Amino acid sequence: MSDRDTSRRQFLTGAGSVAAIALAGCSGGDGGDGNDGGSNESMDGGSMSNESTATETMTDGSMDNESSGEMDDDSTMEGPVTVTVRIENVAPADFYGMDSSTGGQVWITPGAFAVHTESNPIFTEGEPASIGLEALAEAGPPTGFPNEPGLVDELGEMSDSTNVVAAGAYTPQNTVTDPNDPMGEVPGAPPIAPGGAFEFDVAAEPGQKLSFASMFVPSNDVFFAPGSDGIPLWPMDGSPTEGDVTGAVELWDAGTEPNGEPGYGPDQAPAQDSPTQGADEDGVVRPLSSVMDGYSYPDVGNAIQVTLSPQ
Numbered sequence: 596m597s598d599r600d601t602s603r604r605q606f607l608t609g610a611g612s613v614a615a616i617a618l619a620g621c622s623g624g625d626g627g628d629g630n631d632g633g634s635n636e637s638m639d640g641g642s643m644s645n646e647s648t649a650t651e652t653m654t655d656g657s658m659d660n661e662s663s664g665e666m667d668d669d670s671t672m673e674g675p676v677t678v679t680v681r682i683e684n685v686a687p688a689d690f691y692g693m694d695s696s697t698g699g700q701v702w703i704t705p706g707a708f709a710v711h712t713e714s715n716p717i718f719t720e721g722e723p724a725s726i727g728l729e730a731l732a733e734a735g736p737p738t739g740f741p742n743e744p745g746l747v748d749e750l751g752e753m754s755d756s757t758n759v760v761a762a763g764a765y766t767p768q769n770t771v772t773d774p775n776d777p778m779g780e781v782p783g784a785p786p787i788a789p790g791g792a793f794e795f796d797v798a799a800e801p802g803q804k805l806s807f808a809s810m811f812v813p814s815n816d817v818f819f820a821p822g823s824d825g826i827p828l829w830p831m832d833g834s835p836t837e838g839d840v841t842g843a844v845e846l847w848d849a850g851t852e853p854n855g856e857p858g859y860g861p862d863q864a865p866a867q868d869s870p871t872q873g874a875d876e877d878g879v880v881r882p883l884s885s886v887m888d889g890y891s892y893p894d895v896g897n898a899i900q901v902t903l904s905p906q
Contacts, residue, residue, distance in 0.1 A: 674798070674799060674800030674801060674829065675798040675799060675800045676798070676799050676800075676829070676835050676905050676906065677796050677797070677798055677799075677905070677906040678796065678797050678798075678799045678805075678828055678835060678836075678903050678904065678905050678906070679794060679795075679796050679903070679904040679905075679906065680708070680765075680793075680794065680795055680796070680797060680805065680807075680901070680902075680903060681792055681793070681794045681900075681901070681902045681903075681904070682703070682706075682765070682792060682793045682794075682807070682809065682899065682900075682901050683791070683792035683793075683899065683900045683901075683902075684701065684702070684703045684787045684788060684789050684790065684791050684792065684898070684899065685789065685897065685898065685899065685900045686700070686701035686789045686893055686897065686898040686899075687701075687789065687893075687897070688700055688788075688789045690893055691813070691857060691858040691891075692858065695813060695857070695858025695859060696813050696858050696859070696863070696864075696865050696866040697812060697813050697858060697865065699858075700788050700789055701789065701811065701812065701813075701893060701898055702786035702787065702788055702812035702813075703786055703787050703791075703793075703809045703810070703811070703812070703819065703898075703899060704731070704735035704736075704786040704809050704810040704812060705735070705736075705737060705764060705765055705766040705786070705793070705809070706731065706737050706746075706764065706765055706793075706807050706808050706809035706810070706819075707727075707731065707737035707745070707746040707747045707750060707762065707763070707764050707765075707807065707808055708762065708763060708764070708765060708795070708797070708805065708806065708807040709750045709753075709759050709760075709761070709762040709805070709806050709807070710759070710760045710761040710762070710797050710798075710799070710803055710804070710805055710828065711758045711759050711760060711803065711804055711805075711806060711825060712757065712758055712760065712802055712803055712804065713757075713758040714758070714823050714824065714825070715804075715806040715820070715821060715822065715823050715824070715825045716750060716753050716758055716759050716806065717746065717750070717806050717807075717808050717820060718808075718820070718847070718849075718880045719823070719880070720822070720823055720879075720880055720881060720882070721879050721880070721881065722879055722880065723850065723851075723877075723878075723879055723880070724849040724850060724851050724879075724880050725746070725749055726739065726740070726743050726744060726749075727739050727743075727744055727745045727746035727747070727748060727749040727750075728746055728749075728808065728818075728849060728880075729816070729849060729851040730743065730745060730746070731745075731746050731808055731809075731810055731818060732808075732810055732816040732817065732818045732847075732849035732851060733810075733815065733816045733849070733851060733852055733864070733871070734810070734864055734871070735786065735810045735812065735864055737764045737808075738764070740871060746808065747762060747763060747764045750762035760803060761797065761798070763795075765793045765794075765795045765807075766793075786810075786812055796906075797828070799828035799829045799835055799905070800829060801829050801830070801831050802829065802830075802831045803828045803829055804824070804825035804826060804827050804828055805821070805825055805826045805828050805903075806820065806821050806825040806826070807819075807820060807821070808820040810864070811846060811892075811898075812863075812864050812865065813857045813858040813860070813863050813864065813865065813866070814854070814857050814863055814864075815852040815853065815854050815855050815860060815862060815863045816848060816849040816850070816851045816852045816854070816876075817846055817847065817848055817849070817854075817857075817883055817892070818846070818847050818849060819844055819845075819846060819847075819895070819898075819899055820844065820845065820847055821843045821844055821845070822843065822845055824843075825843075826840050826843045826844075826901070826903075828903070834905075835903075835905035836903050836905075837903055837904065837905055838902060838903065839900065839901070839902050840901050840902065840903055841895065841896050841899065841900050841901050841902075842896075843901075844895055844899060844901055845882055845883070845884075845895060846882070846883040846884070846892060846895055846898075847880055847881070847882060847883060848878075848880070848881055848882070848883045848886050849878075849880055850876055850877075850878025850879045850880055850881060851875065851876055851878070852874065852875065852876050853874055853876050854886065854888045854890065855890075856890050857890055857891070857892065862874070
């Protein structure tokens with residue numbers, strides 16, 4: 596077993612790493628072989644399920660699971676329309692040193708998403724991260740630290756508002772390729788290495804947007820996410836968005852744990868012994884580009900690619 600495989604197993608299943616258990620629950624507990632191509636896990640009233648459907652309705656009168664739109668008398672498309680979201684790891688395999696905790700690679704963890712109509716509900720720039728976002732940014736699980744709400748729970752609770760239409764988690768059951776674990780031997784929900792991708796479907800209507808968050812590994816509390824506006828799924832004055840939308844994605848510092856050198860810090864996944872290991876920073880969410888911590892990170896477009904494909 597290589598050092599990279601060993602560290603990855605420690606990240607997911609090592610002593611004290613309860614994050615792996617939380618992620619196992621998120622993915623149905625089977626770990627998956629990364630090639631199921633199943634549908635995303637959606638939430639209804641804050642609970643998660645593994646039904647093989649598109650994003651489920653979370654509020655009265657919101658989205659349903661129709662897979663195509665209709666045209667009115669003025670040839671204007673009406674929703675909902677199913678949109679396939681693909682999040683791919685396009686980072687080089689040797690961005691960091693081979694002696695780093697990931698063998699030089701950048702990994703992207705399973706994450707949480709929300710379809711919304713107003714601002715990004717996952718965080719507010721300049722304000723402290725939620726408990727659920729802290730867990731995702733520090734250890735990876737969208738299901739949260741033990742006995743605490745995860746980011747998917749928090750987004751599910753927001754479904755009573757007018758902003759969040761639907762929310763859920765994307766996990767290895769939706770992984771197109773998982774180079775980290777091609778035999779499906781690692782339990783829990785593993786991150787994807789370069790060449791891997793997540794795919795999941797959402798239902799979109801005019802005026803709706805998409806936001807998501809995945810941890811950047813190796814780091815203390817850095818994550819990928821769109822900014823405050825989210826990613827337009829279907830502009831009110833146009834058609835459903837199609838193609839590469841990576842330009843709307845940034846690297847963010849959750850402000851919950853002091854940064855360390857990526858791949859070498861003892862308090863960061865996958866090197867830490869516990870998902871809650873590390874000092875509290877008591878900071879706020881801000882773009883990583885404004886942190887100036889002196890460490891090296893890839894440009895967003897050289898690490899992740901996000902595409903939308905209306906069906």
